[in-house]
Amino acid sequence: MQQNVIDTVSAMTAALERGDIDTVMSFYVDDAVVAFEPGEPVRGEQHLRAGFAAFAAAKPEFRYDDGHEVMTTGDIAVHIAPWTMSGTAPDGTPIVDSGLSVATLRRQVDDSWKIMLDNPFGARLIS
Template identity: 50%
Template sequence: MTKDQQTVLSVINHMTSSFHAGDIDAVMKTYEARQSIAFEPGNPVSDAAIARQAFQQFSEMAPEFTYQGHEVIVEGDLAVHIAPWRMTAKGADGTDMSASGLSVAVLRRQSDGSWKMVIDNPYGNRLLAETAQ
C-alpha cells in the first residue's frame, strides 16, 4: 500500500475503534462537516447533528464490526475505501443481532494533508441483492 492508502485505511480503522469505544466526538472528527452517511439503505443523512445522534443511538446497541478485507484506491485528493463487513450487536430487548454488508466510503484530502470521509455507505451491496431477487 502507498502512504496515502495506509493513511486512508487508518482513518477508517480510527473511526471504527472510536465507535466501538463509544467516542462519538472522535467518530465525527473522521468526517467532513458536510458529509453524507447512509444509516439506512438508500436514505443518507447530511446533517452532522442528526448523524451524531444516529451514531449515539446505534452505539447503545454495543455493535462490534469486523472487516473481511480492505481495498483503497487513491487518485489525487480523492480516495475510495471498499470493505465487506460483519456486525454483531444487542437489540433493545437484549437479543443478539447480526448484519453484514459492503462498506463504500469516499474520502477527501484536507488542506492540512489529513483525510476525512465525505460519503459513507455501509450498504454498498444493496443494489446487487435487489437485482438478484
C-alpha cells in the first residue's frame, strides 16, 4: 500500500516534468487543494492547471534523494518527502529550489490513490 502511494506521487512528478498537465491532473481529486506558493493554497481545476503549467514551463527536474515516508489509515495516506528541483526561468535564469512535500491522498474505489492536499512547502514553518 505504501509503495502504491509513492508510485502515485512519482508518476505525477514524472508527468509534471514532461509538461503533461492532463496526466498531472488525473492524479488529483476533483476538489484538490495545492499550494503553488508557500502559505497560498488554491483549489479548482483552472487554478491547478495554471499552477502546474507555470511549474512545467520551467522544465523542472525533481529529485527525492532522501526518500519518502508514507503513513496510512483506512483509505487516507500522508506522503512526506524532501525534494530538490532544478529548472530554467522564462528569461533563461537557472532555478534551484528545495522543500518538504506533504501530501494527503485518498484511495479510490479502483484501489488507485489520488492527491487531495498537496503542499510542497511543508518545511516553511520549521526554523
